[in-house]
Amino acid sequence: AGGRPTFTAFGGKGTLQIGLQAQFDAAAYFEDNASVKRSGVDLGDGVNARRIRIPFVFRYGDITATVTPDFGGSPDGRQNTQYLYEANLAYMPFKGFTAALGYLQPNISLQDAPSSNDFMFMERPAIMDVERNIAAGDARAAVGARYYQDRFFVSGFLTGQAYGGQSTTTATSSVGATGSVTTAISTTQPSNGQQTGAVMRVAGRPVYGEDYDVHLGFSGSKVFSMNQNDSNRLAQNLALSVQPELRVDTSKLINTGSMPATGVYTWNPEVGLRYQNFLVQAEYVEIGINRQHQAGAGLGGATQTPDLTFHGAYVDASWVLTGEPRLYQSARGGFGGLKVAHPFNPGTGDWGAFEVAARYSDINLNSHIQRFLAQSVTGGVAGGQQDVIQLGLNWYPNDHLKFMADYQIVDVSKLSGATLQNQTGLRYQAVGFRAQVAY
């Protein structure tokens, strides 16, 4: 009853689907004065249109072409925000197999598997967002394939930049110091060498029954070649950062800053267990940064340039009070949303479905640092550490509407100063609300 609007086209041999996903967020932050003074950050209450997506899906024969503009963002309506969620071609010659090309979301991790309509909380765990933004994520230029059966999912993609990733700042070419030319042909030369990488995932539910699913999986990604910023091909930089797990205030509280790097890898094991209307999931992620080991090339003029490692993990749990299970989606290799048993209807006294959820999430963007020792001595990075404890309540009046309320306790620890002598982290609580409609 009532899926995405679908219209017959191509003389009856195909269809055009037009859908909608709209998420309206509001949030309030409760930060004490001491924290504001220590951190220099005063988080702001307000509202935001997180996702406003209109998918256009053309199906004709075994080819599907999809373009999904996105008018939401973090924050909404800013000119430097992505405004396309995906644009790609998929070829499905037989059941379970899809080869795809274009700007798409390559499969990585258990948290990235479900649609953003089916989130337990308003945002993914921070570490999962950091991982997916390295070589996967939304609107990533990619070519590859996925295949699934009832118990088994595998996918692999070669990936490049994300949509809109080309710019004069990522790559302005100039021989400058080393060349003998004084007048360059053009002073703005975006992109002299875009990132190339790969993303893979193996997952499935080896054991399952009517009442339970046991999910196991393993994801990983690798950047072979970084964005290249000058003709010497030395200054290839990466910066990792993330908003706290609520995006009305868009401050990024932890941030590695720009790190010279020759490559990046990530890997993460995935586990999930559903028993009836109860679901628990957990993942651990490690991110490694390879660097050139040459004298004087370290961060901040450090004499050492060790490889760096960052990591994070989360565990979440959902209990659907009205009894509906979160259904396993073999085609995505993960748990999706629930199907409302008794849609909201004042006439019959039905209220839809209710779900409570809890999550603990940690991300550590510190590597090779020691308090009271300058980063230039250890060659490390003090990006900060963030822990979030979160409780959620979700109301699903029907399969198209969803209202979410999240309560967070956030603890950010971040060292700064010449010898990392200052603690400039912050602690606060926040509440977030979301109204969502999806067709």
Added chain:
Amino acid sequence: AGGRPTFTAFGGKGTLQIGLQAQFDAAAYFEDNASVKRSGVDLGDGVNARRIRIPFVFRYGDITATVTPDFGGSPDGRQNTQYLYEANLAYMPFKGFTAALGYLQPNISLQDAPSSNDFMFMERPAIMDVERNIAAGDARAAVGARYYQDRFFVSGFLTGQAYGGQSTTTATSSVGATGSVTTAISTTQPSNGQQTGAVMRVAGRPVYGEDYDVHLGFSGSKVFSMNQNDSNRLAQNLALSVQPELRVDTSKLINTGSMPATGVYTWNPEVGLRYQNFLVQAEYVEIGINRQHQAGAGLGGATQTPDLTFHGAYVDASWVLTGEPRLYQSARGGFGGLKVAHPFNPGTGDWGAFEVAARYSDINLNSHIQRFLAQSVTGGVAGGQQDVIQLGLNWYPNDHLKFMADYQIVDVSKLSGATLQNQTGLRYQAVGFRAQVAY
């Protein structure tokens, strides 16, 4: 015959509508050399795509979800222009009542009531645009409800920022002077406290008949909490400005500049009278700015910080030469467009409908000033005053097409200089043309 394209969806239980509104403008400005020299402004002829909107309207049960991208603007295609007209959810449990949430146009004033397809002139009176942009207007984050009956309309909305209103310039958090921290966690922290306000309207046509409507109404808005720009929560600023009533040249000729403020309110009474194919409307608006009354915190270092008051008014009149009346729309609480009796058809010799219109419009953004007295002495603001006398001719070949021609006489008076000794206003005439298609 020929409303908005509407397609059955949701298994027959709902619809998807896809519409179009396109307005192409051209204008020429006739300004004498003396005025250019005095004002420093030389208005430019040209063209502009004022509105290019594609509404997507999903109706399913008693829920309507609407997203309307806008590819027009003032000027068109600029990156700092709004590119979403609305995105919201509406719940209509019984006839006449709508609760809505998201980015929408909260009801305010008689001029804001009709669709922009049904304007008498190419632009609203300047004072009406200034009023609606404070806490209402397009794509305003809002939650509230409206209710109407045949003779009666009432609405109330809590409102926040407009779409795209979050930015690093409206709110970069830094404890700076008062804190003891030298290294902030992040240097770009958009939005530490968005505007919150409310908008209400009561209107209706207590007396009406076949041949006449008498409209009375009252609108108002209030900003409780301004956008907050720093951790001291002192620098909460507001600037009022507006283009002249033609937007090909986008210069804003009157402008208060940035005013520290603690709150804003507006109120305006509305009257309208239709007799057959003749319509006259008038409104008066007052805008009040509340300020903190502390020494030295006044504008420009003024020792006084009086509350400020700005105001404006207009009266317009339309006469449809071909006899069609502008119809009253109870659901909007105002007068809408006309229904063409004899659509353009060279075969039958029909030409559609023609309308002539006239308007006088005034806006005064001066408050607490006196010529030859510095603003710092009075604590006032010399934003300028603008009067526009305007004649219009509209041709409606059918219910979807409209061609408009406007002739304006504009008189802007603006004092400047250390003691407001200079008159830097300008006087000019202008003609504007619009081609419009609406489905």
Added chain:
Amino acid sequence: AGGRPTFTAFGGKGTLQIGLQAQFDAAAYFEDNASVKRSGVDLGDGVNARRIRIPFVFRYGDITATVTPDFGGSPDGRQNTQYLYEANLAYMPFKGFTAALGYLQPNISLQDAPSSNDFMFMERPAIMDVERNIAAGDARAAVGARYYQDRFFVSGFLTGQAYGGQSTTTATSSVGATGSVTTAISTTQPSNGQQTGAVMRVAGRPVYGEDYDVHLGFSGSKVFSMNQNDSNRLAQNLALSVQPELRVDTSKLINTGSMPATGVYTWNPEVGLRYQNFLVQAEYVEIGINRQHQAGAGLGGATQTPDLTFHGAYVDASWVLTGEPRLYQSARGGFGGLKVAHPFNPGTGDWGAFEVAARYSDINLNSHIQRFLAQSVTGGVAGGQQDVIQLGLNWYPNDHLKFMADYQIVDVSKLSGATLQNQTGLRYQAVGFRAQVAY
């Protein structure tokens, strides 16, 4: 079988069409170190979404309204890129005649005639892109008409700026030096006088048969009035530049820089000849820049300000290996794409259509210069010259899909330095790939 999705609307009296054009590009550049050092340009490999267009076409009676957002670009997703391909109204009272108004692509040249779906190579010849961007091209504000018969095509348009052409940089009004006013009313006044021009084209196939078409044509454009940048109306500037004929790296290797100009004209003869599945086309373009002949107003303080002339030409040839002809489109006055005889079908062993193509293209943006003589002496412009030899292979699995592979040999010659003593051009080879879907 399977045109653009079309839906009945307007109570059966009209239709809404929703289409799609998506082009995903990848490219690699092979440049030797000497060329990089000499030119200061290191071209970057990568990917790009060249065009992501969703046409919305409303037909009702003899009026067609079209709006086509474009989410691709060069590069994709950048905020300063055009994001609307067209938005216009067309009136078609009788067969062959169309009057149009709005933002559209006015007809100019043979290369501009076909849809970008039907290109032989990934990009047009450079000179053709430069010509069309002066007063024609995508999303150009225009009003005019076209008329065609079987053998004959004629069109003429008055044109203004392109969509998004208004900005504070093209026109900030200030009397500055000449006026006596110290405080301008507003410091940002976009657009005090937009470009106005005209574009015309006469073309056709006077001789044709089943197996052959002989195309002859002539196009031209003229800018009467340049964008005006200040109140003195002196500094009216034009810059001509273009990317090489592959747009993954968006460097513009030839560039005139900003030239004061009072007017511009272009003209180009067109020839084309099809015999069965073989097609050859050629065009020559001349671009003339009129300048004010006053002392000291020349480029770079030159004492001479000669009028300038730039030119270019190309010849291309296509051979469809599988026998399909490229069909002549009278309504566009040029050659379109081919109709796949045997669509890809592994079951029947059909592979679709294959085409090979070759092109030589030249563009010369030098005028009135001499090596070892300063530009200020001759009053000329050393914009550079670019030659591209190109081979292409196109695979059409069916009428909606197309895969392109291009191989280029590029030779750019560009003089620079005080007396144009340095050769800072570059030579390189490049390969480009495109996957395209079009409905």
